[in-house]
Amino acid sequence: MIILETSHLYLKTIEKEDSDILHEKIFSNEDTMKYTFGQKAFTIEESKKFIYKNFCKNNANVGLAPLFEKSSGLLVGIAGVLKFDELETDAYEFGFIIIEEFRKKGYATEIAKAEIIFAKKQLRQKYIFATAHKENIASKNLLLKLGLTYLRDIDFKERGQREIYSKKL
Numbered sequence: 001m002i003i004l005e006t007s008h009l010y011l012k013t014i015e016k017e018d019s020d021i022l023h024e025k026i027f028s029n030e031d032t033m034k035y036t037f038g039q040k041a042f043t044i045e046e047s048k049k050f051i052y053k054n055f056c057k058n059n060a061n062v063g064l065a066p067l068f069e070k071s072s073g074l075l076v077g078i079a080g081v082l083k084f085d086e087l088e089t090d091a092y093e094f095g096f097i098i099i100e101e102f103r104k105k106g107y108a109t110e111i112a113k114a115e116i117i118f119a120k121k122q123l124r125q126k127y128i129f130a131t132a133h134k135e136n137i138a139s140k141n142l143l144l145k146l147g148l149t150y151l152r153d154i155d156f157k158e159r160g161q162r163e164i165y166s167k168k169l
Contacts, residue, residue: 003061003080006114009107011065011079014055018066021075023047025099035133036097037159056080061122067096067111076102079111081119084129086154092119093129108142116146120169128169131162140165 094115
């Protein structure tokens with residue numbers, strides 16, 4: 001099921017064959033994982049558990065999902081809107097990871113804009129949140145470019161310390 005679609009990308013619920021590619025290109029990449037979901041690369045078992053726990057299934061539209069390039073059908077990353085339970089309010093966090101060979105094509109900006117619109121229109125949110133590793137300059141610059149502002153630091157048990165950004169919708 002397609003969750004979100006932009007001019008160059010589409011986000012859809014995960015299929016079995018996507019898991020191995022995601023592990024190989026994202027979850028086993030130490031540099032990528034440092035800035036995103038942990039402080040180390042995942043084993044194949046950890047990747048499968050993470051996918052099962054955090055990815056959209058069936059007709060769900062909240063959670064992570066594989067991100068594909070429309071023109072080629074290639075898997076280019078992951079993205080999604082997640083419940084942001086770390087705040088006291090009914091909040092949502094958006095995020096994205098673009099596979100290294102597909103970076104610098106504007107895909108992060110394109111999917112982030114679509115996720116913000118999704119949070120406002122589909123989830124009827126008044127605010128949207130995002131987190132970034134303090135050393136992830138590219139992501140922090142993108143969040144600022146999209147009109148988010150820095151709120152504070154937060155220490156996640158599994159992800160480590162991150163900066164929280166927010167935007168009024």
